Amino acid sequence: xxxxxxxxxxxxxxxxxxxxxxxxxxxxxxxxxxxxxxxxxxxxxxxxxxxxxxxxxxxxxxxxxxxxxxxxxxxxxxxxxxxxxxxxxxxxxxxxxxxxxxxxxxxxxxxxxxxxxxxxxxxxxxxxxxxxxxxxxxxxxxxxxxxxxxxxxxxxxxxxxxxxxxxxxxxxxxxxxxxxxxxxxxxxxxxxxxxxxxxxxxxxxxxxxxxxxxxxxxxxxxxxxxxxxxxxxxxxxxxxxxxxxxxxxxxxxxxxxxxxxxxxxxxxxxxxxxxxxxxxxxxxxxxxx
Amino acid sequence: xxxxxxxxxxxxxxxxxxxxxxxxxxxxxxxxxxxxxxxxxxxxxxxxxxxxxxxxxxxxxxxxxxxxxxxxxxxxxxxxxxxxxxxxxxxxxxxxxxxxxxxxxxxxxxxxxxxxxxxxxxxxxxxxxxxxxxxxxxxxxxxxxxxxxxxxxxxxxxxxxxxxxxxxxxxxxxxxxxxxxxxxxxxxxxxxxxxxxxxxxxxxxxxxxxxxxxxxxxxxxxxxxxxxxxxxxxxxxxxxxxxxxxxxxxxxxxxxxxxxxxxxxxxxxxxxxxxxxxxxxxxxxxxxxxxxxxxxxxxxxxxxxxxxxxxxxxxxxxxxxxxxxxxxxxxxxxxxxxxxxxxxxxxxxxxxxxxxxx
Numbered sequence: 001x002x003x004x005x006x007x008x009x010x011x012x013x014x015x016x017x018x019x020x021x022x023x024x025x026x027x028x029x030x031x032x033x034x035x036x037x038x039x040x041x042x043x044x045x046x047x048x049x050x051x052x053x054x055x056x057x058x059x060x061x062x063x064x065x066x067x068x069x070x071x072x073x074x075x076x077x078x079x080x081x082x083x084x085x086x087x088x089x090x091x092x093x094x095x096x097x098x099x100x101x102x103x104x105x106x107x108x109x110x111x112x113x114x115x116x117x118x119x120x121x122x123x124x125x126x127x128x129x130x131x132x133x134x135x136x137x138x139x140x141x142x143x144x145x146x147x148x149x150x151x152x153x154x155x156x157x158x159x160x161x162x163x164x165x166x167x168x169x170x171x172x173x174x175x176x177x178x179x180x181x182x183x184x185x186x187x188x189x190x191x192x193x194x195x196x197x198x199x200x201x202x203x204x205x206x207x208x209x210x211x212x213x214x215x216x217x218x219x220x221x222x223x224x225x226x227x228x229x230x231x232x233x234x235x236x237x238x239x240x241x242x243x244x245x246x247x248x249x250x251x252x253x254x255x256x257x258x259x260x261x262x263x264x265x266x267x268x269x270x271x272x273x274x275x276x277x278x279x280x281x282x283x284x285x286x287x288x289x
Numbered sequence: 290x291x292x293x294x295x296x297x298x299x300x301x302x303x304x305x306x307x308x309x310x311x312x313x314x315x316x317x318x319x320x321x322x323x324x325x326x327x328x329x330x331x332x333x334x335x336x337x338x339x340x341x342x343x344x345x346x347x348x349x350x351x352x353x354x355x356x357x358x359x360x361x362x363x364x365x366x367x368x369x370x371x372x373x374x375x376x377x378x379x380x381x382x383x384x385x386x387x388x389x390x391x392x393x394x395x396x397x398x399x400x401x402x403x404x405x406x407x408x409x410x411x412x413x414x415x416x417x418x419x420x421x422x423x424x425x426x427x428x429x430x431x432x433x434x435x436x437x438x439x440x441x442x443x444x445x446x447x448x449x450x451x452x453x454x455x456x457x458x459x460x461x462x463x464x465x466x467x468x469x470x471x472x473x474x475x476x477x478x479x480x481x482x483x484x485x486x487x488x489x490x491x492x493x494x495x496x497x498x499x500x501x502x503x504x505x506x507x508x509x510x511x512x513x514x515x516x517x518x519x520x521x522x523x524x525x526x527x528x529x530x531x532x533x534x535x536x537x538x539x540x541x542x543x544x545x546x547x548x549x550x551x552x553x554x555x556x557x558x559x560x561x562x563x564x565x566x567x568x569x570x571x572x573x574x575x576x577x578x579x580x581x582x583x584x585x586x587x588x589x590x591x592x593x594x595x596x597x598x599x600x601x602x603x604x605x606x607x608x609x610x611x612x613x614x615x616x617x618x619x620x621x622x623x624x625x626x627x628x629x630x631x632x633x634x635x636x637x638x639x640x641x642x643x644x645x646x647x
Contacts, residue, residue: 062491063462169580170347199346200518204562204576208646211573226491229564233574256566270496272521274563276544279524 014089015050016188016220017074022047022083022093024066024073043069045244046083051188056214056221058235058252060228060267066244067224071190074222075107076100087188105135108181112193114173118165124151125161128179135184150179155209171202178209182217191223195230207234228271232256240264306377307334308512309358309396309480314371316350316357325584327353329536330371337479338510340503342527344517344559346581350536351516355482357381358514359396360388375480394424397473401485403465407457413468414438414453421475440471444501463494470501474509481505484516499526520559524548529619532556535582535592538610542620552613552622554643555593557635561642573646575637591623598644599626599634 024044029035044066051057061067072078074085076092085093092103111117118127129147132138138146148158154175165173174194181189191210195203207230213219225231231238232252239249240261248261259265269286273279316328328350335341345351356362358373360380373380375395380388392398400406408416417437422428428436434453442449444467457465466486473481483502487495503526506513517523523530523544530547532540532555540553551557558577564570579596582588588595590605597604603625612618614628626634635641 062493171580199581200520201346201558201562201577202580204574205578207574208576227564228492229566232566233564233570253570266493268566270493271566272496272499272519272525273567274521274524274548274560274565275567276524276548278567 014052016053016088017051017222018084018086018089019050019074020048020084020086022070022073022085023081024069024078025081042244044073044080047239047241047244047246049239049246049249051220051222053187053220054214054218055236056223056234058231058238059222059224059241060226060231060238061241062226062267065241067241068192070241071109071192071222071224075109075190101135105184106186107188107190108184108186109190109192110174110177110181110194113197114170114177115197117177118173120165122164123161124156124163124165124168124176127165127176128183131180131183137184147179147183150183151176153213154179154182155205169202170198171205174198174202174206175209178206178213182213185217186219188220188222191221191225193225194223196225196227203230210234228256228268240267306374308337308376309335310372310374311354311358312372312374314354314357314373315369316353316362317368319366319368320585322585324368326536326587327584328357331531331533331536331538332371333531333538333541335480335512335514337512338506340506340513340515340526340528342515342517342523342530343533344520344523344530345533346518348535348581348584349533350584351533352484354533355398355484355514355516358482359392359398360385361398390424393420393473393478394476395478396480396482397476397478398482398484399466399469399473399486401488403462403469403489406469407465409457412454412456413441413460414455417441417453417468417472417475420472424476436475437471440475441468444468444471444474445497446471461494462490463497466490466494466498467501470498470505474505474511477509478511480512480514482514482516485518486515487522488517488519495522496525502526520548520563532559535587536584537592537623538621539593539624540622541610542617542622546617546620550614550620551635551641552620552628552631553593553624554597554599554626554635557641558596558643561637561640568640571638571646575642575644575646577643591625601625 022044023046025040025042027037028039028041030038047070059067073080080093083093084091087103125147128150129143132143132146148161151158151160156172156175195206198206214221223231223234235252238252238255239246242263248255248264259268312332314328314331318325318327331354343351353362357369369381380391414434414437417440418430418433421433421436438449438453441453446452446464446467460468487498490498499522502513505511515527527544529543531538534555540556547556551560561575562577577596582592590607594600594604608623608625610621610623612621614620637645
């Protein structure tokens with residue numbers, strides 16, 4: 001982490017996000033009258049990474065590896081225990097709610113479960129447009145045109161404005177989630193398992209949509225998933241997490257084809273190969289060796 | 290665990306037929322929006338020691354097919370036609386109490402979510418004991434408990450003697466799924482139906498569970514129906530594959546038929562949209578445009594027609610499930626395209642796919 005970060009961002013090249021020694025521990029409390037901290041869950045245990053403008057950083061790991069907690073701690077949705085998070089060179093760890101508000105525009109999130117992450121009582125127009133209102137960016141007629149344009153951009157139709165989430169399929173709901181994340185024209189988007197709840201034929205559609213939006217809008221992604229195949233496809237670089245630590249980082253193809261860390265190797269070896277001959281050969285190799 | 294239970298031995302039924310034969314199974318549900326045909330004429334046979342994979346997306350009818358086999362879809366608003374025969378014995382017309390003795394002891398089922406399939410307030414062992422004693426009350430609690438511990442050991446739970454008295458929350462996700470499999474095996478069934486058994490699990494745990502299913506299938510001759518949406522999982526364990534779409538089987542064949550000589554465009558699309566770690570990544574992921582159809586409003590003719598780039602006039606008529614390749618009677622599909630044309634159409638940039646990615 002160099003001191004050049006701040007000046008580099010002004011000319012557009014350097015890292016958009018720099019995370020250094022980020023730690024998030026959850027206390028385990030016990031005691032009859034007074035809560036006493038007896039131990040800690042080290043969900044994120046000192047991770048460092050940086051994300052350059054316009055690139056996609058993939059974060060892989062199994063459940064419990066701390067990848068979602070890492071995202072939330074970076075976004076300041078969870079208060080980090082310690083460490084530094086710099087966005088465009090500015091330290092954001094430890095900022096208060098009010099100070100964070102303008103930064104929320106710049107960083108958005110797409111969630112895993114398109115069923116649970118959309119308020120069932122609100123219309124699509126409200127779900128996508130409310131933050132424009134809250135941030136006092138648009139209102140009235142202008143708000144509506146902007147939301148309709150967003151819906152079109154993510155592959156829905158403007159007529160969907162007045163519909164409720166339950167009228168949509170999983171893939172369409174994820175498109176609504178994407179439209180919501182893009183409404184404030186963020187620079188950085190965190191995608192937390194955005195396709196793992198979707199049907200196979202729809203997963204490819206959403207991954208391609210995210211790709212297109214990145215090209216069109218110059219977005220930067222942090223893409224979190226347990227499916228290494230999808231992460232490798234969309235990412236420029238990959239970080240592999242295990243037990244709250246990053247065990248390996250590198251170029252996406254490099255990590256998948258020539259893993260160095262033992263855990264990465266184990267993870268890759270467990271991914272089923274959708275090719276019967278290949279998977280038979282692999283089975284024979286493992287039983288022989 | 291004794292040898293074969295006193296119930297019918299695990300041999301093909303009268304006349305040497307298959308272990309499980311499903312013939313023209315149709316399952317419809319009356320809903321507020323009209324009749325919904327979830328399963329529309331599904332037929333297959335399963336032999337002892339075979340793993341049959343049923344592949345499809347949500348709404349394809351794969352789970353309803355499996356649930357209907359063991360009578361879980363019986364209800365006032367469902368309409369079941371066709372036949373399901375286990376060792377020659379018809380199951381669809383059996384009384385609920387007769388069916389009760391089939392479930393568990395002859396056909397066992399494990400579900401996707403091991404979190405919600407175990408009762409949180411009883412120990413794992415007690416739930417297995419309950420399953421054993423429900424079918425044979427002559428077994429006393431103590432020996433059933435010992436049997437439960439033995440089963441947990443057999444499915445690879447370390448220190449099973451002690452862990453048998455643990456509650457489900459003390460087990461990890463993979464261990465819970467192992468416990469579900471142990472419970473399924475308790476009565477030595479001849480058929481195991483696994484409905485998305487690894488979808489909720491991490492990839493390293495998934496590999497372990499798949500190997501367990503495969504071992505059990507080999508060592509016990511357990512016939513297995515594996516329901517999944519993941520072709521990677523299919524390639525690892527299946528012998529034969531049924532691909533379902535909109536309630537119908539659109540293609541069936543051996544594992545190699547489906548992966549190396551697929552005949553239905555939907556199968557091409559599924560194979561094409563896989564992200565493969567063993568190949569260089571394509572610039573864009575090939576996708577199947579559109580969404581799976583609503584069963585309430587199926588397109589006329591071939592159900593895949595609206596999403597198919599190779600659609601032509603004949604597709605307005607539903608194609609039958611037929612063997613269209615000479616000399617391959619077991620490889621059947623529902624697509625009007627001539628096989629030689631299919632061979633050309635499915636070749637996209639050196640691999641199988643539905644169309645050039647846009």
